[in-house]
Amino acid sequence: MDSLQQRSSTVQEPPGAARAYRPTPPPAWQPRTDPAPLLPESEPLRVLGTDAVADADPELLRRLYRELVRGRRYNAQATALTKQGRLAVYPSTTGQEACEVAAALALEERDWLFPSYRDTLAAVARGVDPVQALTLLRGDWHTGYDPHEHRVAPLSTPLATQLPHAVGLAHAARLKGDDVVALAMVGDGGTSEGDFHEALNFAAVWQAPVVFLVQNNGFAISVPLAKQTAAPSLAHKAVGYGMPGRLVDGNDAVAVHQVLTEAVARARRGGGPTLVEAVTYRIDAHTNADDATRYRGESEVEIWRAHDPILILERELTERGLLDEDGRRTAAEEAETMAARLRERMNADPVLDPMDLFAHVYAEKTAQLREQAAQLRAELDAESEAG
Amino acid sequence: MTTHATARPATKAAAKPATMAQALQRAMRDAMAEDPTVHVMGEDVGTLGGVFRVTDGLAKEFGEDRCTDTPLAEAGILGTAVGMAMYGLRPVVEMQFDAFAYPAFEQLISHVSRMRNRTRGTMPMPITVRVPYGGGIGGVEHHSDSSEAYYMATPGLHVVTPATVEDAYGLLRAAIASDDPVVFLEPKRLYWSKSDWSPEAPAAVEPIGKAVVRRRGTSATLITYGPSLPVCMEAAEAAQAEGWDLEVVDLRSLVPFDDETVCASVKRTGRAVVVHESAGFGGPGGEIAARVTERCFHHLEAPVLRVAGFDIPYPPPMLERHHLPGVDRVLDAVARLQWEAGS
Numbered sequence: 001m002d003s004l005q006q007r008s009s010t011v012q013e014p015p016g017a018a019r020a021y022r023p024t025p026p027p028a029w030q031p032r033t034d035p036a037p038l039l040p041e042s043e044p045l046r047v048l049g050t051d052a053v054a055d056a057d058p059e060l061l062r063r064l065y066r067e068l069v070r071g072r073r074y075n076a077q078a079t080a081l082t083k084q085g086r087l088a089v090y091p092s093t094t095g096q097e098a099c100e101v102a103a104a105l106a107l108e109e110r111d112w113l114f115p116s117y118r119d120t121l122a123a124v125a126r127g128v129d130p131v132q133a134l135t136l137l138r139g140d141w142h143t144g145y146d147p148h149e150h151r152v153a154p155l156s157t158p159l160a161t162q163l164p165h166a167v168g169l170a171h172a173a174r175l176k177g178d179d180v181v182a183l184a185m186v187g188d189g190g191t192s193e194g195d196f197h198e199a200l201n202f203a204a205v206w207q208a209p210v211v212f213l214v215q216n217n218g219f220a221i222s223v224p225l226a227k228q229t230a231a232p233s234l235a236h237k238a239v240g241y242g243m244p245g246r247l248v249d250g251n252d253a254v255a256v257h258q259v260l261t262e263a264v265a266r267a268r269r270g271g272g273p274t275l276v277e278a279v280t281y282r283i284d285a286h287t288n289a290d291d292a293t294r295y296r297g298e299s300e301v302e303i304w305r306a307h308d309p310i311l312i313l314e315r316e317l318t319e320r321g322l323l324d325e326d327g328r329r330t331a332a333e334e335a336e337t338m339a340a341r342l343r344e345r346m347n348a349d350p351v352l353d354p355m356d357l358f359a360h361v362y363a364e365k366t367a368q369l370r371e372q373a374a375q376l377r378a379e380l381d382a383e384s385e386a387g
Numbered sequence: 388m389t390t391h392a393t394a395r396p397a398t399k400a401a402a403k404p405a406t407m408a409q410a411l412q413r414a415m416r417d418a419m420a421e422d423p424t425v426h427v428m429g430e431d432v433g434t435l436g437g438v439f440r441v442t443d444g445l446a447k448e449f450g451e452d453r454c455t456d457t458p459l460a461e462a463g464i465l466g467t468a469v470g471m472a473m474y475g476l477r478p479v480v481e482m483q484f485d486a487f488a489y490p491a492f493e494q495l496i497s498h499v500s501r502m503r504n505r506t507r508g509t510m511p512m513p514i515t516v517r518v519p520y521g522g523g524i525g526g527v528e529h530h531s532d533s534s535e536a537y538y539m540a541t542p543g544l545h546v547v548t549p550a551t552v553e554d555a556y557g558l559l560r561a562a563i564a565s566d567d568p569v570v571f572l573e574p575k576r577l578y579w580s581k582s583d584w585s586p587e588a589p590a591a592v593e594p595i596g597k598a599v600v601r602r603r604g605t606s607a608t609l610i611t612y613g614p615s616l617p618v619c620m621e622a623a624e625a626a627q628a629e630g631w632d633l634e635v636v637d638l639r640s641l642v643p644f645d646d647e648t649v650c651a652s653v654k655r656t657g658r659a660v661v662v663h664e665s666a667g668f669g670g671p672g673g674e675i676a677a678r679v680t681e682r683c684f685h686h687l688e689a690p691v692l693r694v695a696g697f698d699i700p701y702p703p704p705m706l707e708r709h710h711l712p713g714v715d716r717v718l719d720a721v722a723r724l725q726w727e728a729g730s
Contacts, residue, residue, distance in 0.1 A: 198458075202457070
C-alpha cells in the first residue's frame with residue numbers, strides 16, 4: 001500500500017517542481033554517413049544536346065546508334081511474331097532501347113547481367129542468341145540459353161526477385177577474389193517489392209559490387225508512378241540504404257552509358273553498390289495483351305515520341321558529322337538482316353522432346369519421376385504406333 | 388567439389404553423450420573444413436552461434452566470410468544464397484524458426500526449386516535451407532509450425548528431417564553435399580536429445596531418400612518422422628502390453644519418398660498408421676496414406692489411419708499438449724485398426 005501511495009504522489013507532483021531524478025542524456029546521435037554525396041542529381045543527367053557530348057568517343061556513339069537501330073527493329077519483329085502466334089507474349093522495350101543497350105555495353109565480358117522479363121534486348125545485346133532469348137516467350141523452354149555462356153541470368157518473371165541473386169553472385173565473386181560486377185535490372189513497379197528493399201540493403205551492408213538499374217518507364221502495367229511511390233525520385237531511395245543514387249535521362253544513350261560505366265567502375269574498385277534510375281517511357285503497351293489507351297492519353301505518348309532515343313542520338317551524330325546517309329542505311333540494313341534471320345528461324349517449329357520434362361528436375365531422377373517418365377514414354381510410344 | 392580428409396584425434400571429451408544440436412554443428416563444421424565453397428549464413432548464426440547454438444563456433448573457426456550474420460530478412464538471405472550458388476558456392480542458410488521462413492517462400496518456390504529445371508541443368512542450386520520446426524518447446528506464436536507439407540508440394544526440392552542424433556549428422560552432411568536444394572527440417576524439441584554418438588567418430592553420411600525401420604513388429608506399422616518418432620517408439624513399447632507388436636518406420640526423407648521400405652513394412656504387417664504433428668487436412672499423412680493404399684491395397688486388413696495435429700493454427704504453448712499427437716492418441720488409432728468390414 002505504502003509504495004502505491006508513494007507512486008501516486010510522485011505522479012501528482014506540480015509541474016515545474018524541483019525533481020530529484022534527471023535522466024542521463026543519451027550519447028550524442030550522429031548519422032552514420034553524410035547523406036549529401038549519396039543524393040541523386042536534381043534533374044536527370046543529359047549528355048546529348050549539351051557541351052559534354054564533345055568528350056564522348058565517336059566510335060562509342062556510332063556503336064550505340066547501330067545497337068539502338070537494331071534493338072528497335074528487334075522489338076518490332078518480336079511484336080509482329082506475337083501477331084502471327086509465334087510468340088505467346090512480348091513485353092516490348094520500344095522507346096527504352098537506350099537503357100537496354102547501355103546496360104549491355106557498360107559491362108565487361110566477365111560481368112553478369114540479371115534481367116527482368118522485359119529485358120530480352122539487353123540479353124541479346126550481350127550476345128545471347130536472339131532465338132534462344134525468346135524461348136521463354138515462345139513457350140518451348142523457360143530459359144533457352146546457358147546463363148554461363150554470356151553471363152546472363154535467366155529472365156526473371158517474378159518482380160525484383162532476381163535482384164538478391166545479383167547481390168549474392170557479386171558477393172561470392174568478391175569472396176573468391178574475382179573483380180566481377182553484377183548489373184541488375186528492374187522496372188519502376190518492381191521497386192515496390194520487398195525483394196528490391198532486401199537486395200539493396202544486403203548490397204549496401206556487404207558493399208557488394210552491384211549496380212541496380214531501374215528503368216522508370218512511367219507505368220507498372222497500368223499503374224502510374226505517382227500511385228507506385230511517394231519518393232521524390234526512385235534514385236532517392238538509395239540514400240536510405242547508404243548507397244549513391246544517380247538519376248539519368250533513360251532516352252539519352254550516351255548519358256545512360258556514362259552513368260552505368262561509372263557505377264560499374266566504382267563497384268569494381270570496391271566502392272560498393274549504386275542505384276541508377278533511368279527516366280524513360282514505354283511507347284508500346286505493357287505487352288501485346290494490354291490496352292494502353294485505357295490509362296494514358298496519346299498526347300503524352302507524342303511528347304515522348306519526340307524525345308525518342310534513336311531520334312535524339314541520330315540528330316547529334318548528324319550535326320557532329322559522325323553519321324551520314326550511308327551510315328544510316330548501313331545501320332538499317334544490319335537491323336533488317338537481323339530481323340529477317342530472326343523471322344525465318346522463329347517461323348520454324350521448335351523440336352521438342354517431351355522426355356525433357358523429367359530431365360532436369362533433380363540431378364538424379366527420383367523413383368517417382370522414373371515411374372512417371374516410363375508412363376509418358378509408354379504414352380508416346382502408343383501415340384506413334386497409332387500414327 | 389574439392390575435398391580433403393580431416394581426421395581429428397580422439398579426445399576424452401568424446402565420451403560425453405552428444406546432443407542433436409551438437410551433431411548438426413559438427414556436420415556443418417566438417418563440411419566447411421572439407422569444402423571451402425560451403426558457406427553458412429543467416430540471422431544470428433555468427434557471434435551468437437544461432438539462437439539454438441547450432442552454428443556455435445563456426446564463425447570463430449572459419450571467419451565471418453564463411454559463417455555470416457546477415458541482415459534480418461529471410462527473402463534476402465535465401466535470394467542472395469541463390470546468387471552465391473550461381474557462382475559456385477554451397478550456401479547453408481538458417482531460417483531461425485519455421486514460421487520465419489515464410490517471407491523466403493517466393494525465392495524458394497519461384498527460383499531455388501526450379502532453377503536447375505528452367506536452365507536445363509546448367510544452374511544447379513546446391514543450397515541447404517535449415518529450418519528448425521515443430522512444437523513441444525513452449526514457443527510463442529509463429530515458433531512451432533510444422534511446414535513440411537508446403538515444401539513437399541514443391542517439385543525440385545528435397546525435404547529431409549532427422550529424428551536421431553546420428554541421422555542429424557549423416558543427413559545434414561548429405562544435404563550439404565547434394566547438388567540439389569534440400570529443405571532440412573530440424574525438429575527443435577529434439578535438439579537436446581542425446582545419444583552415445585561420438586562427435587569424434589562421426590556417423591556415416593546417409594543417402595537422402597531412404598527410410599529406416601526403427602523397430603521390427605508384426606501387428607501394424609507406424610509410419611512417422613522427425614519429432615513424432617520418439618512418440619511412436621514409446622507407443623510401440625506401450626502397445627506390447629495390449630498384445631500389439633508394432634513396427635516403426637522413420638521416413639527421414641519426405642521427398643524423395645521411400646515407397647519401397649514403407650510398402651515392404653506394410654505388406655508384412657497389413658496395417659498402418661501415419662503419425663505427424665502437422666495438420667492432417669492437406670498434410671503429409673494424406674499423401675502417405677494414398678501411396679500406401681495404391682500400392683498395398685490387397686495386403687491391407689484395415690484402412691490406413693492418420694494421427695496428426697488438429698486442423699488449427701498452432702495453439703498457444705499452454706494448450707499445445709492437447710494438440711500434439713501423443714502416445715495415447717497413437718494407441719487409440721492402433722486399437723481402431725482391429726477393423727471389420729461394415730464397422
